[in-house]
Amino acid sequence: MLGTDSPGGRLIPGTGTLLPPERRRLSRTLLRAQRYPRIEAARQGLHLRVGVHALIAIALFALTISIGRFPAAASNPELLALQVGPFSLPGVASSAPVSSITRLESPAIPLSVQSPASRQDTVLRASDSTQQALTALSDRASAARADGTVTASRTQEQLPLFYRYEIQAGDTVSGIASKFGIDSQYILWNNIDIISDQHVLAVGGKLQVPSVEGILHQVKVGETLSDIASQYSAKTADIISFPANGLAGNPNLLQEGGMILVPGGKVAPRPAPSLRPQPGVLAAAAPTASTASAPSVVSRPESRVGFIWPVVNSVTSYFGPSHPLGIDIEAPYVSVSAARAGQVVFAGGDPCCSYGLNVIIRHDQGFETRYAHLSNISVKLGQFIEAGQLVGTSGTTGRVTGPHLHFEIMLNGAIQNPMLYLP
Structure with a gap:
């Protein structure tokens, strides 16, 4: 006969007998957990750590595969130093091993680099104001010799007044002109003080080459x-x-x-140099306005036309076919004086080339004098000065082989022989 269950046990009908409740059988796993709780907890922790490590390995594998397929991702600095920190989960020991990825490398990708075509006018272009530009132009000029001539594609907006060019072994006037795309006459006209013989160029000499056919003034x-x-x-x-x-x-x-x-522009043929002073210039020099107090004025003997020696020293180059512009006077960094009273109409120049730093003084009766290769200038543009007044200091600016003064006398624009006008 079946009995009925009650909270207190099992009741047998008709007898009033109450049997004790039956105990349910537990699984072996539950029995072990009740008997050895610490061992069971350790086993569960181990299983969880193994699962976490497996997930980390799968994630890293997937990341490596994706980087291999998309190399652009390798350029991201964040991926090149990826650090997977320790996981800290409830019930899991924080001492789980740490996986560190210090660098992800994608497969090598062949590249083809193409530089833009260089225009020859860009190769030849240089600044005309600093020593650095001078060096750069020399390098570019050398490259121009290998590349060929300058084309006519240069636009005026890109051009400076002139280029500086250092004469190389084997250079000729026509060859240099061809490199810069101008007529050879413009090389001669703009460097008349440097090129005395177009068939003999001094290696190392620095030329002023106009950026277009024209005259530098x-x-x-x-x-x-x-x-x-x-x-x-x-x-x-x-x-x-x-x-x-x-x-x-x-x-x-x-x-x-x-x-x-x-x-x-074109330079008209110069009149033949005078062999003797022009008629009428032997008269006494007319008075010229001067500064109230002329500093550093020296007193020297005057010629019949009122000229004095700007520097008293030996003449190293006389006026003639090989030196057609004036005379050179030995002057190792000494004071240079005005040869006659007048007005300073030019004071400046390019220390690199040609006359270097130079001063031009306009006198009465159509005369002008030039003082070239100065190391410094002591007068100002437009200033009136007296004969013997300090103009500057001799030096080595421009086209020189040593410190000296280049001195010129011009009459109505025509070059004269200074020796005919000096005492």
Whole structure:
């Protein structure tokens, strides 16, 4: 007979007998957990750690595969130093091993690098104001010899007034002109003080090469664009419109003492040098306005036309066919004096080339004198000075082989032999 279950046990019907409740059988796992609780907890922790490590390994494997398929991701710095820190989960020991990825490398990808084509005008372009530009131009000029000639594709907006070029072994005037795309006459006209014989070029000499066919002109006090254009048989409009002149279409922006390029200009044949003073110039020099107190004035014997020696020393190069512009006087960094009273109409120049730092003084009766290769200048543009007043200090700027003074006398624009006018 079946009995009924009750909270207190099992009741047998009709007898009133109450049997004790039956105990349910437990699984072996539960029995072990009750008898050895610490061992069972350790087993569960071990299983959990193994599972966590497996998940980490799967994640790393998937990341490596993705990097291999998408190499661009390898360039991300965040992926190159990926650190997987320790996991800390409830019930899991924090001492689980740490996996560290210090670098992910993608397969090598072949690259093809192409540099843009270089234009020859860019290779030849250089600044005309610093020693660094001079060195750069020398390097580019050497490259130009290998690349060929300068094409006509240069635009005026890209051009400076001139390029500096250092003469190399084997150079010729025509060869240099061809490299820069101009006529050889413009090499000669703009370097008349350097090239005395176009068939013999001194290696290492520095030339001023105009960026276009034209004449480089040092602007004197009182000169106008019309005067300059007329001097070189050029057009005033061409001078104004050439961007490197900095006139911006306004002739009033012409700066005295500066340098401009006269596009298309030509140098007229110079009159034959005078062998004797011109008639009428032996008269006493007319008085010229001077400064109230002329500093550093020296007193020296005057010639019949009022000239004195700017430096008293030996003449190292006399006026003649091989030296057609003036005379050279030995002057190892000494004071240079004005040969006659007058007004400073130019004071400046390029220390690199040609005359270097130089001063031009305009005198009465159509005379002008030039003092070249100075190491410093002691007068200002437009200043009136007396004969014997300090002009500057001799030096080695421009085209020189040693410290000296290059001295010129011009009469109405024509070069004269200074020895005929000095005492």
